[in-house]
Amino acid sequence: MVRPMTENNLISAFAGESQAHMRYILYADRAEKSGYDNIARLFRAIAHAEKIHAGNHY
Structure with a gap:
């Protein structure tokens, strides 16, 4: 059984990492539309890392 404070943390x-994941996806989309393909790839890589971080908290 997980303590209530631990569960809330x-x-x-999880919420913070999930939001970061989506934020980096949006940054990547914007960079790609502006012609910054390398920057978009970087943001997508960071988004992937944030997704993994979120999974570690679930």
Whole structure:
């Protein structure tokens, strides 16, 4: 059984990492539309890392 405070911290961490994942996806889309393909790839790589981080908290 997980303590309530620990559970809340894990939920908050998951939410933060999930939001970061989506934010980097949006940055990548914007960079790609502006012709910055290398920057878009970088943002997508960071987004992937954030997705993994989120999974670690779930």
